[in-house]
Amino acid sequence: MAEPVPHVKSALRTVELLDFFAQYPGLHSLTDLQGKLGYPKSSLHALLRTLVDLGWIETDVTGTLYRIGMRALLVGATYIDGDPVVQLAHDALDWLAEVTGETVHLARLDHFDIVYLATRASRHYLRPFSRVGRRLPASTTSLGKAILASRDDDEVRAILPAELPSLTAHTIVDAEELLVDLHRVRKQGYAVDREENTEGLRCFGVALHISDPPRDAISCSVPIPRLTPEREKEIASCLLEARERIERSAMRQRRAY
Known part of the structure; x- marks a missing residue:
């Protein structure tokens, strides 16, 4: 060694x-x-x-x-501009924002944090909005939980900090409770952030299986007043379709090389 x-x-x-x-x-x-x-x-x-x-x-x-x-x-912008996943996800993110009308994100796991790489703002959001470059604890976001759920419990425990950060009254701060939530993610096929990093906002996320293990994810954020059980199912379905589009693009790119 x-x-x-x-x-x-x-x-x-x-x-x-x-x-x-x-x-x-x-x-x-x-x-x-x-x-x-x-x-x-x-x-x-x-x-x-x-x-x-x-x-x-x-x-x-x-x-x-x-x-x-x-x-x-300048260096950060160069990273975004040259990142292959950002390029792969471009059209799917545009489509996802269009069909849902909500804010969508692409982010990457970095240690125990999620770093936002791309954003499409909701058509309902009138002010300029971007989280690109922002860093948040993985346990507080649907993006992070979707990526963590692609690993087994021992791998997740190895990543977790000694204390889980708390951003709102709804944030999961107990490691075992987080693991239970990740089991739920694996079962239903997508992750949910229940106002865990922003009050009044629920986010849904899926990991992108274009690396092993996955390190990227996409999400859709919906204000609580606009959310119903039927709307949640619709958002989840659109996220899964967007993920499939990105993964198909990645597969075609690999075959081209």
Whole structure:
């Protein structure tokens, strides 16, 4: 077995710093960053100045508060533009948004989080809306639960953090309760987020079986006032059809190569 490659400290700190800004948007002082990350203040200041000069981090007008910079957006957009699953799912997401009239998402599992890769806004939603790039705990979303349900209980337990995060009063925060919910997902064929990350919104999700194990999923979000048992069945049916379209496209692409 090959020995792990040792990390380069400066590179590791750079990535950890950018991850921090991605997780905690907004402006942060040097003192705040030093307290959160634990780096020596002089080293942290030099790293921040380097990243500011390169455009990865920006400062406020005083030069004393820091936030993520434009360069991160450009690299993130390149990731989305070049991602093969985003391209595969494009037409199916358009179709799903059209036939349901609701907001639909494509997202990917990253450790225990879901990262949104594409969004189509509901025709009922009048303001600009996008979750692209947003990160949420997998256990709080139908997207995440659909992907987790494709793994067995032991694999899920290995992924779970010590404490499940709580975003609303409806969020599942007990690991065993989550496993029961995942069994329900496997039985009915799709996952349901019952106002677990946004009050007043129920979301339905299915995993895409285009990798082994699946790491991508699509979902449809519906405000509670517009939801009936019949509507839930309709949404689930449309999600399964959209998934089939994406998986067929993936199969055709593999055959082409």
